[in-house]
Amino acid sequence: MKYKETTRSGGALPWLFQRISGVYLAIVLFVHVVNLHILIDGEIGYAAIAERVATPLWKTINISFLIVALFHGLYGLWIVLEDYIHIGWLRVLIYGVIATIALVFAIFGTLTMITFQYGG
Amino acid sequence: MTLKDPEAIHDVEGVGIHSVHRHDVVIIGAGLAGMRAAVEASGEFDVAVISKVFPTRSHSGGAQGGIAASLANEEEDHWEWHMFDTIKGSDYLGDQDAIEILVKEAPTVVREFEHFGCPFSRTPEGRIAQRKFGGHTKDFGKGGPVLRACYAVDRTGHALLHTLYEICIRNEVRFYSEFQAMSLIVRDGVCRGVVAWDIVNGGMHVFHAKTVMFGTGGYGKVFKITSNAMANTGDGLSLVLKAGLPLEDMEFVQFHPTGLYLQGILVSEAVRGEGGYLINGKGERFMEKYAPSKMELAPRDLVSRSIQTEINEGRGINGEAYVHVDIRHLGEEKIMKQLPQIHELAWKFMHIDCIKEPIPIQPTGHYSMGGIPTNIDGEVLFDGKNTPVKGFYAAGECACVSVHGGNRLGTNSLLEASLFGRRCGKSIIRFLRENRDWPELPADSAKGALDEVEWLLNTDGTEKVGEIRDDLQVLMTNKCGIFRDRATLEELTGDLKKLEERYENIKIDDKSEKFNSDLLEASELGHMIEFCELIVAGALSREESRGAHSRTDFPKRDDEKWLKHTLAWKKGEEIRFDYKPVTITRFQPQERKY
Amino acid sequence: MAMITFKINRYNPDDEKRGHFVQEYQIDVPKGYTLLDCLNDIKWKLDGTLTYRRSCRSGICGSCAMTINGVNNLACETQVLGLNCSTVTVEPLRGYPVVKDLAVSLDPIVRGLLAVKPYLMTKTPPPTDQERLQSPEEREKLDGLYECILCGSCTSSCPSFWADKEYIGPHALLKAYRFVADSRDECPGEHLEPIDDKHGLWRCHTIFNCVEACPKDLNPTKAIAELKKELIRGKLG
Amino acid sequence: MRVIKRYRIHMGTFAWILHRLSGLGLISYLLLHIWVISHLSGGERSFDGIMHSFGSPMFKLMEIGLVGVILFHLFNGLRVTLIDMGVMVEKQKTLFVIAVIIWLGTWFAFSAIMLSKMGLLPFTV
Ligand SMILES: Cc1cc2nc3c(=O)[nH]c(=O)nc-3n(C[C@H](O)[C@H](O)[C@H](O)COP(=O)(O)OP(=O)(O)OC[C@H]3O[C@@H](n4cnc5c(N)ncnc54)[C@H](O)[C@@H]3O)c2cc1C
Ligand code: HEM
Numbered sequence A: 001m002k003y004k005e006t007t008r009s010g011g012a013l014p015w016l017f018q019r020i021s022g023v024y025l026a027i028v029l030f031v032h033v034v035n036l037h038i039l040i041d042g043e044i045g046y047a048a049i050a051e052r053v054a055t056p057l058w059k060t061i062n063i064s065f066l067i068v069a070l071f072h073g074l075y076g077l078w079i080v081l082e083d084y085i086h087i088g089w090l091r092v093l094i095y096g097v098i099a100t101i102a103l104v105f106a107i108f109g110t111l112t113m114i115t116f117q118y119g120g
Numbered sequence B: 001m002t003l004k005d006p007e008a009i010h011d012v013e014g015v016g017i018h019s020v021h022r023h024d025v026v027i028i029g030a031g032l033a034g035m036r037a038a039v040e041a042s043g044e045f046d047v048a049v050i051s052k053v054f055p056t057r058s059h060s061g062g063a064q065g066g067i068a069a070s071l072a073n074e075e076e077d078h079w080e081w082h083m084f085d086t087i088k089g090s091d092y093l094g095d096q097d098a099i100e101i102l103v104k105e106a107p108t109v110v111r112e113f114e115h116f117g118c119p120f121s122r123t124p125e126g127r128i129a130q131r132k133f134g135g136h137t138k139d140f141g142k143g144g145p146v147l148r149a150c151y152a153v154d155r156t157g158h159a160l161l162h163t164l165y166e167i168c169i170r171n172e173v174r175f176y177s178e179f180q181a182m183s184l185i186v187r188d189g190v191c192r193g194v195v196a197w198d199i200v201n202g203g204m205h206v207f208h209a210k211t212v213m214f215g216t217g218g219y220g221k222v223f224k225i226t227s228n229a230m231a232n233t234g235d236g237l238s239l240v241l242k243a244g245l246p247l248e249d250m251e252f253v254q255f256h257p258t259g260l261y262l263q264g265i266l267v268s269e270a271v272r273g274e275g276g277y278l279i280n281g282k283g284e285r286f287m288e289k290y291a292p293s294k295m296e297l298a299p300r301d302l303v304s305r306s307i308q309t310e311i312n313e314g315r316g317i318n319g320e321a322y323v324h325v326d327i328r329h330l331g332e333e334k335i336m337k338q339l340p341q342i343h344e345l346a347w348k349f350m351h352i353d354c355i356k357e358p359i360p361i362q363p364t365g366h367y368s369m370g371g372i373p374t375n376i377d378g379e380v381l382f383d384g385k386n387t388p389v390k391g392f393y394a395a396g397e398c399a400c401v402s403v404h405g406g407n408r409l410g411t412n413s414l415l416e417a418s419l420f421g422r423r424c425g426k427s428i429i430r431f432l433r434e435n436r437d438w439p440e441l442p443a444d445s446a447k448g449a450l451d452e453v454e455w456l457l458n459t460d461g462t463e464k465v466g467e468i469r470d471d472l473q474v475l476m477t478n479k480c481g482i483f484r485d486r487a488t489l490e491e492l493t494g495d496l497k498k499l500e501e502r503y504e505n506i507k508i509d510d511k512s513e514k515f516n517s518d519l520l521e522a523s524e525l526g527h528m529i530e531f532c533e534l535i536v537a538g539a540l541s542r543e544e545s546r547g548a549h550s551r552t553d554f555p556k557r558d559d560e561k562w563l564k565h566t567l568a569w570k571k572g573e574e575i576r577f578d579y580k581p582v583t584i585t586r587f588q589p590q591e592r593k594y
Numbered sequence C: 001m002a003m004i005t006f007k008i009n010r011y012n013p014d015d016e017k018r019g020h021f022v023q024e025y026q027i028d029v030p031k032g033y034t035l036l037d038c039l040n041d042i043k044w045k046l047d048g049t050l051t052y053r054r055s056c057r058s059g060i061c062g063s064c065a066m067t068i069n070g071v072n073n074l075a076c077e078t079q080v081l082g083l084n085c086s087t088v089t090v091e092p093l094r095g096y097p098v099v100k101d102l103a104v105s106l107d108p109i110v111r112g113l114l115a116v117k118p119y120l121m122t123k124t125p126p127p128t129d130q131e132r133l134q135s136p137e138e139r140e141k142l143d144g145l146y147e148c149i150l151c152g153s154c155t156s157s158c159p160s161f162w163a164d165k166e167y168i169g170p171h172a173l174l175k176a177y178r179f180v181a182d183s184r185d186e187c188p189g190e191h192l193e194p195i196d197d198k199h200g201l202w203r204c205h206t207i208f209n210c211v212e213a214c215p216k217d218l219n220p221t222k223a224i225a226e227l228k229k230e231l232i233r234g235k236l237g
Numbered sequence D: 001m002r003v004i005k006r007y008r009i010h011m012g013t014f015a016w017i018l019h020r021l022s023g024l025g026l027i028s029y030l031l032l033h034i035w036v037i038s039h040l041s042g043g044e045r046s047f048d049g050i051m052h053s054f055g056s057p058m059f060k061l062m063e064i065g066l067v068g069v070i071l072f073h074l075f076n077g078l079r080v081t082l083i084d085m086g087v088m089v090e091k092q093k094t095l096f097v098i099a100v101i102i103w104l105g106t107w108f109a110f111s112a113i114m115l116s117k118m119g120l121l122p123f124t125v
């Protein structure tokens, strides 16, 4: 009997990046949650958010957070779908949809962060 | 990786044949013997291995103790010592030319296993570790036990078997896994192939071959209590008989002293080695009577006979057919450290905690010394004059070279199976280099096998396979077991005839072709009855006690009359005997004392 | 001695229409009887059509793995009275195509196994007339790996395998690591290359069902973790 | 031929199922979240408007749930990563129990703070 020869698709680096991004998210997300739900008093409103979002450091952190989370989450979604969907064309389609979502949301989110000017 | 594709199928006349395959070499049996031969021959020729169980499920994997070779990794050892021990163990019935090959080539064979990747246990220097085993001694029996058995913890057979399977995969051997050989095609002294049934899908397949090798293993299943696997039904032997060839020394069957009561599963010799007691129903350490100095550590056949005597004379536990091996006095710590697998075994198979309770044991059918007669190159012989059948080979437990003679030593059989398997491979290569033509395949090759299956599927009798087999096993154990005598053997001859008649009147429940184990068990039973008649006839005619063959009416060894091998043929109802001399080279027979 | 009901999941390939069904058998079970003994009793006395694999009946050949009361185990190692229940359900190993009754197709097991080049690979010829040396410490690394009896219980229990039939399976990954971990194997890359695949190593989601299911108490997940490290180390140079 | 896909649930399976579900939940939330934050560009009115519609106590309580999901995925994700690094593979159950304890501990603390800020607790933390 012969093992079905698949084109070796590797998968090591995405797998590794899923772990690294996970650990990065663990730190940033924890800080994020502490910040938003504990440190900020009262209503989470425009002022409270905007103040922080405006500084360059927070901008960088937020943008990296955004992109890493998108990668991690959408790649995670892809892993899940890949487990259960084995129809060739459907897989390609889903892959395309996920990639598009990733791109659109990454650009959309980044633009929000970059273009935003507090008090401006 | 590509494995070789099935050979081009060509047609043969006849109904009911699923397909015909062609291979240079067709090996039946994927135990150590079969697969070792396959490894050897597969570099140059197209080799197929047929096995009724998936290769790694062959019974060789059940062996625990070790494989003998005088590597001298742990202490001084020489092949001459090993040779002496083997000959003495065989009660001088072993052929000494074959034994010399066995002990001389042993180190090479074991090291090759290591080169193949076998995970042997190691000495601190990184060499293959070795342990003691019954009957293996220093200095021609004059010294104490020697460290000679190479081992992989307590899973030696498992490690060896899986290693061989792996190398077969590497060598792209073609496996026909779960195919049961049903008949052997031999015409005019030339072997032409075999016929086998595809167990999973059903259907008869003809294997046309230039050479056929048998490594079909033992037949412990003819006994009620046995250490053997359920697949060990000795099919190979009856296939050979049906092809008109003889079997050798079938009366020699080894019984191991300690099998779990009713299960027969082996309780290793280590239990007694570590100091366990054998206790009868009266609470006595009964070995005092039989071997006052060696006690529980007397040789296997003697201990088996002692236990059986106690049982026969009503001194089993509660009068039942077992005694106790008691290790409670060793204490929990020692048991868990030195005998963990025994603890696990007793627990898993008997629900007994051997730290708190004694283990019920009884002697268990273990090994067949006799089998298909072969010469030292593995060629199957068909008469007393050592004439080989062209293109037919055998090795392992199903064969009789004979290196074990009347009684085999522990760890010598893994060695024999692999070593003579390897030799088979080598002589198959030599044969194929000289014989490039295909032998003619007779048109009715599959007829016998097809008739058998058809009959079994359609016969509408009243007898159940399980019941006849049960009766066979009980009869063989009681009347042709550790002790034999004329009266019971003659009785048994009649009993077997009756069983044969009952077999004619069987009915199986399962009528389908796919994975019909009912059908195959029925076929196996027919085969077992067939060669059991030979065992009994052999035991009846050999009027002496030698090795494992113990006649109460002839308790002494009789070299004058019986220092010879039995050959037996079966034609219809009639059994014919012939004899051939034992080859004696270095060691003259002496009295066997331990 | 106790009367036990066995609910056995059956399937006859000749009767596709009927499909899978549960059949009940009742037998008296004495102390010490394993499930295999009970199945034999049923087959030999009550119903010869009952089909299952078995051979060694001592837990070493791997034939008799099946799902017993919902858990994978070897029938020959299962003490029926030890289960402490009056009804025992017996099903074929999950996740594999069923051939008949309790016998499943071995193809997925073999396919995964062949893929990892399951044999010792060396470049240097072995020493003549001598074994390769391996220290007891190096040998110890193979413990927990070489004992695998290829029973298929682990892969049968793995949700990743249920989802992806091409997933190579924990049994094959354990085997791959058996060679990668062997100090004598000079081509670990050869065993690693085929598993560096989306149907290979990376399909394992660390679910640990395989560890739960292994009747020999082996730990495929540990082997898988080591393989992952090995491969990542290779990638990063 | 039917193939049964079911196995006794134990800690490993349980952790995996929860991780999967929480991961899927989180990615859905993330996409929503990006959309919400994008209202920042639209100025104060637009942002506060949308925040207001999420400002009801119902949503506040759901936020506590969200924090729980995040924290579970976080700590179990770290557990998985540790196992992948070969840490405590043989003690995975203990590791899971530890992860769950930390998860429940932090979640409890976060919930208490959040609830008290909403004035839903009789005391402040
Ligand atoms: C419990 C136990 C412990 C043992 N321990 C030791 C030990 O420590 N040391 C030692 O040296 N020896 C030991 N032995 C003996 C030794 O294991 C066997 O003698 C040896 O393994 C036999 O090997 P084999 O290759 O001849 O046959 P096996 O390994 O039995 O293989 C037989 C093969 O033939 C196949 N086969 C049979 N009939 C058919 C058919 N009709 N069609 C197709 N295929 C068929 C089977 O499928 C199988 O693959 C032990 C034996 C037992 C029972
Ligand atoms: C907080 C820190 C996080 C850590 C430590 C973490 C860790 C991980 C890890 C290790 C995996 C891989 C599981 C596997 O392959 O078996 C994973 C999967 C996943 N993660 Fe995260 N993650 C985090 C945050 C997030 C966030 C914010 C999202 C959503 C955007 C997310 C969505 C997912 C998804 C959808 C999966 C796939 C689930 C699966 O394969 O079953 N994770 N996470």
Ligand code: SF4
Pocket (backbone or CB within 6 Å): C147, C148, C149, C150, C151, C152, C153, C154, C155, C170, C171, C174, C213, C214, C215, C216, C217, C218, C220
């Ligand atoms: S790892 Fe365990 S469960 Fe898996 S095949 Fe090997 S012995 Fe069976």
Ligand code: F3S
Pocket (backbone or CB within 6 Å): C157, C158, C159, C160, C161, C169, C170, C203, C204, C205, C206, C207, C208, C209, C210, C211, C220, C221, C224
């Ligand atoms: S159950 Fe399957 S997903 Fe991995 S840990 Fe075991 S192989």
Ligand code: FES
Pocket (backbone or CB within 6 Å): C053, C054, C055, C056, C057, C058, C059, C060, C061, C062, C063, C064, C065, C074, C075, C076, C077
């Ligand atoms: S019969 Fe061999 S493992 Fe159960």
